[in-house]
Amino acid sequence: xxxxxxxxxxxxxxxxxxxxxxxxxxxxxxxxxxxxxxxxxxxxxxxxxxxxxxxxxxxxxxxxxxxxxxxxxxxxxxxxxxxxxxxxxxxxxxxxxxxxxxxxxxxxxxxxxxxxxxxxxxxxxxxxxxxxxxxxxxxxxxxxxxxxxxxxxx
Amino acid sequence: xxxxxxxxxxxxxxxxxxxxxxxxxxxxxxxxxxxxxxxxxxxxxxxxxxxxxxxxxxxxxxxxxxxxxxxxxxxxxxxxxxxxxxxxxxxxxxxxxxxxxxxxxxxxxxxxxxxxxxxxxxxxxxxxxxxxxxxxxxxxxxxxxxxxxxxxxxxxxxxxxxxxxxxxxxxxxxxxxxxxxxxxxxxxxxxxxxxxxxxxxxxxxxxxxxxxxxxxxxxxxxxxxxxxxxxxxxxxxxxxxxxxxxxxxxxxxxxxxxxxxxxxxxxxxxxxxxxxxxxxxxxxxxxxxxxxxxxxxxxxxxxxxxxxxxxxxxxxxxxxxxxxxxxxxxxxxxxx
Numbered sequence: 001x002x003x004x005x006x007x008x009x010x011x012x013x014x015x016x017x018x019x020x021x022x023x024x025x026x027x028x029x030x031x032x033x034x035x036x037x038x039x040x041x042x043x044x045x046x047x048x049x050x051x052x053x054x055x056x057x058x059x060x061x062x063x064x065x066x067x068x069x070x071x072x073x074x075x076x077x078x079x080x081x082x083x084x085x086x087x088x089x090x091x092x093x094x095x096x097x098x099x100x101x102x103x104x105x106x107x108x109x110x111x112x113x114x115x116x117x118x119x120x121x122x123x124x125x126x127x128x129x130x131x132x133x134x135x136x137x138x139x140x141x142x143x144x145x146x147x148x149x150x151x152x153x154x
Numbered sequence: 155x156x157x158x159x160x161x162x163x164x165x166x167x168x169x170x171x172x173x174x175x176x177x178x179x180x181x182x183x184x185x186x187x188x189x190x191x192x193x194x195x196x197x198x199x200x201x202x203x204x205x206x207x208x209x210x211x212x213x214x215x216x217x218x219x220x221x222x223x224x225x226x227x228x229x230x231x232x233x234x235x236x237x238x239x240x241x242x243x244x245x246x247x248x249x250x251x252x253x254x255x256x257x258x259x260x261x262x263x264x265x266x267x268x269x270x271x272x273x274x275x276x277x278x279x280x281x282x283x284x285x286x287x288x289x290x291x292x293x294x295x296x297x298x299x300x301x302x303x304x305x306x307x308x309x310x311x312x313x314x315x316x317x318x319x320x321x322x323x324x325x326x327x328x329x330x331x332x333x334x335x336x337x338x339x340x341x342x343x344x345x346x347x348x349x350x351x352x353x354x355x356x357x358x359x360x361x362x363x364x365x366x367x368x369x370x371x372x373x374x375x376x377x378x379x380x381x382x383x384x385x386x387x388x389x390x391x392x393x394x395x396x397x398x399x400x401x402x403x404x405x406x407x408x409x410x411x412x413x414x415x416x417x418x419x420x421x422x423x424x425x426x427x428x429x430x431x432x433x434x435x436x437x438x439x440x441x442x443x444x445x446x447x448x449x450x451x452x453x454x455x456x457x458x459x460x461x462x463x464x465x466x467x468x469x470x471x472x473x474x475x476x477x478x479x480x481x482x483x484x485x486x487x488x489x490x
Contacts, residue, residue: 038300042409044434103318104316
């Protein structure tokens with residue numbers, strides 16, 4: 001298909017999507033903001049000048065945000081299975097749960113990221129001293145028992 | 155000590171903090187004004203830097219740049235400190251609050267417990283103002299919120315000393331010295347000039363409007379290069395960067411249009427208002443892009459509206475913005 005024809009098809013779709021006007025600022029609530037506040041959009045008022053307008057959300061944004069969280073939930077579930085099967089250490093599960101990466105954890109425990117990657121394996125995790133475990137527990141905002149006892153992962 | 159802090163909600167955190175701090179000190183700059191004078195608008199698509207395995211897309215300049223440029227153009231001095239010790243950082247904060255000075259600081263969104271859960275990612279460059287202390291809680295003016303709020307000392311420490319990319323390291327800042335006379339017009343024109351340069355003149359193909367065209371050409375190939383799942387993940391990320399809290403809609407384009415609107419009456423230039431209208435139209439097109447991209451993401455199939463069509467919308471926006479910012483750059487050069 002030529003480019004101009006593709007453009008036409010798109011143009012045909014884009015009816016009633018104008019969002020510049022004050023009263024047309026989208027209000028698609030998907031409880032993303034949990035009612036804590038409305039976010040500010042800029043839109044034009046009757047005199048065609050700009051002003052701030054509150055919004056509870058816009059559907060496309062809700063969709064992509066929800067999608068990002070779905071990916072995260074999938075990763076957490078995967079990590080949980082691995083830990084319970086003994087293929088990975090609890091660090092993996094808590095890392096995914098708190099949306100961290102080995103690089104972020106490396107900052108918390110004061111070791112390079114490749115060391116953190118080693119700690120994701122049960123063998124190396126089992127050899128960790130209390131001090132390092134405490135640092136991990138602090139980073140994950142849990143107690144030492146919650147970190148080391150994998151039956152607590154539910 | 156209790157400070158009466160003039161909190162006002164804003165779309166973007168950095169502008170909001172600057173705007174609110176200025177208002178506290180008796181200078182009235184709206185959020186769009188701060189954004190425009192600080193030349194906040196930009197575009198970059200950086201395929202070789204990834205966050206969570208996804209290439210970085212950004213509709214704005216680097217964090218911190220807006221404040222820096224704004225301060226320079228207004229002629230005010232800012233004291234900015236970072237810390238290696240958590241105790242020292244919190245003690246210094248308490249001293250400043252005792253003196254009655256509200257303090258801006260960098261935090262990680264993840265640890266700001268008062269924000270909605272869905273938005274709490276590890277993003278280390280969120281700006282807030284702390285303006286008081288009540289027992290173990292700090293009084294916070296977070297510009298994205300409608301009202302002021304509080305946070306416990308423990309959470310604030312975690313937020314100020316988050317780890318990972320671009321660690322905040324407890325950075326805090328406050329204006330120390332204000333100019334006696336401010337040349338508003340000059341500041342505005344210089345802000346516009348820099349924005350025009352950034353968007354059109356930087357000879358690197360991933361920055362400015364060139365970057366938008368580059369993203370379009372890459373985006374077109376995502377489904378065959380990466381497969382459906384990844385392609386949709388990538389696309390979702392572009393939309394998130396464009397529409398999430400803090401952008402004011404259409405990846406800061408409406409915010410900048412609001413600035414041009416306000417600036418045109420201050421400098422008395424009608425053409426700025428016309429360009430604001432044009433930028434609004436181009437921003438509307440970006441929202442179309444987000445709308446269709448959202449539909450693609452929702453259906454989880456890459457053929458609903460093909461990526462080639464999405465790329466075409468993006469190219470159209472790039473074309474329009476290129477024209478607008480070239481004209482702005484020229485106007486600014488003529489007026490400085």
